[in-house]
Amino acid sequence: MRYVLVTETYPPEVNGVALTVHGLACGLRVRGHAVCVVRPRQPAEAARPHDADELRLPGAPLPRYPGLRFGLPAAARLRRAWRACRPDAVYVATEGPLGASALRAAKALDIPVATGFHTRFDRYMRDYGLPWLAPVAWRWMRRFHDGADATLVPTAELASELQRAGVRRVLRLPRAVDTALFDPRRRDETLRAGWGARPQGPVVLHVGRIAPEKNLELAVRAFRALQRHRPQARMVWVGDGPARARLQRAHPDFVFCGVQRGEALARHFASGDLFVFPSRSETFGNVTLEAMASGVATVAFDTGAAREHLADGKHGHVVRDGDEAAFVEATVALGCDDARREAMGWAARAAAAALDPAHVAAAFDRLLQRLADGRTHAAPAVA
Template sequence: MRYAIVTETYPPEVNGVALTVQGLEHGLRARGHDVALVRPRQATELRDSGDELLAPGLPIPRYPGLRFGLPITGRLLRHWRARRPDAIYVATEGPLGWSAVRAARRLGIPVATGFHTRFDEYMRDYGVGFLEGTALGWMRRFHNAANATLVPTRELAGFLGGQRFANVVRLSRAVDTALFHPMRRDEGLRREWGVGTEGLAVIYVGRIAPEKNLELAVQAFRAVRALRPEARFVWVGAGPAQARLQQANPDFVFAGVQRGESLARHFASGDLFLFPSHSETFGNVTLEAMASGVATVAFDYGAAREHIKDGVHGAAVARGDDARFIRESVRMASDDSLRDAMAQAARRAVEGLRPEQVASDFDDILQSLRAGGHNASTAVA
């Protein structure tokens, strides 16, 4: 089979969408398929290479290193007429994604879209909450132009169905449990953070940006620090809110963006993972923390809703209950035995998740669309 994947973000960019798309691409290739990638050209790239079609792009304001692709409908029409894909997956709703859906429809090629980002909720985080309904309507129009919209959780599928999104299909997520593993814990790294063997390393991994609700993590850590004065808060990632956060909290450790084995080492060297975001569609970092054997406090939606049993693998807190988020952070930080038991249970809970199964389900969905199914919901269990 020949597939095309269109995305506005892709490694070496580091974010959940980029890494998820790369995982799907690699999974299809491992199953023997021909996969062509369409994405924005990075600053150092001059021309297309191999199976990649590079579109012109522009930097995303306030997000250094990230770009969005410009529309190339005509070029895609010519390219896909010459090398027609059996099905197309469009991962992002930017200008490049819109042009890809238009080109696919004109050529009669089945297309699935991915719902990866809650742009409607971002409106509130950036002070323009009055645009929330407009953003949701814009996304509905985009996704309903496709044959299927893929989402990672049952909760999100139900929400979008209630918002008149058509043909919503759940495609579950997995985690590389060989890469993210408790054995990668590194006492030397902990010493660099200023954390001893018996100390407490609280960790956050992700974009350091307003939509991540980071002030709550700061409040939770300050409450932890009142009981555990030796605790350190380690931030892994980067983003537009980092400078302000760093200036206001000079005792925090900022480790920067980490990838691959280095990221896995940072995860496993933490003791408590705080994930205060309330606008994720999934939150891959939750699974990565669990696989790394790190107890987690998160809000009860996305990956936490799917995989964290409250009180067993960590804390899954009702959205909006900031007070309980702080209480659970303090309770887990102050009870080493409880935290260790939760960390071990979390690791066991995700050991059966396999990226290969996700790739197989993704393949089944795309093949179902090619076979003429306008609703691919029967392609996965």
């Protein structure tokens, strides 16, 4: 089969959408399919003609999101490319101008197309001080996804939410984690020493974009509450974003490691003692699975990956969505109980071992093949 995946973000950019799409592309190729990724050209890349693996198109910086770009409209270019080499199915991962162009081009050529619901842009509007744009963003997203033959979501929770909101043809495609990469054995005592970690105090870890939509002030409050009981505790931030400079100025004792990739990221995960994830704007949150695979107990709200995969009291604590006092309390409880926290980390690792990327790639393949065969109202790829 010949598939095209369209995305406005892709490695070396580091975010959940980029890494998920990259994993899907690799998984399909391993299964023997021809896969072309359509994406914006990144600043350090030279222009190059369309080849079998990638079509890089013009893009522009994403406002208020330094380091990320969006693709410019390219429907005519995509129609020409797909007439010359017709794909069996198209997957559009992002709702930006490039994604919208791909959706229009696929429909114009009668090519089956699925979309992915990865990001709650409507909720981001509130976090960036633009609440009046939230309904506009939601109307755009609903109209966009209703133009596809299927909308893929990572959790049963999100599938139900979109169906209640009137989005049609919603199918669940779960996520996975690379347990060979994210592994407790990558724990690095030299790295921990560089953070100033002490046996008397745990390392509390946050991994992700340092940005307003991540609800980071709650992570700060939870850590400071723990620190009153464990004065030697350390707070380590992995990632970058527009809120980093302000956070770093306000809390000079915090450790900021910047963006980490691959094995370096895996070492950072495994070298933490407690992962806190206060975000309420995620459709999933891949970092939750990465923490689990790394053997690190987690505190998160009852949404996205935490609701789907994190067992409260077994792998960490899953807090009722929006209950910030309970989030702080859970962080303090686990931060003060070394033996229980370690046991939870090992239990989380065991649970993550079943989340096989090859299984997800196979499910994605089956779903796209059903679309190509005209079975657009098939049952979910994975129950």
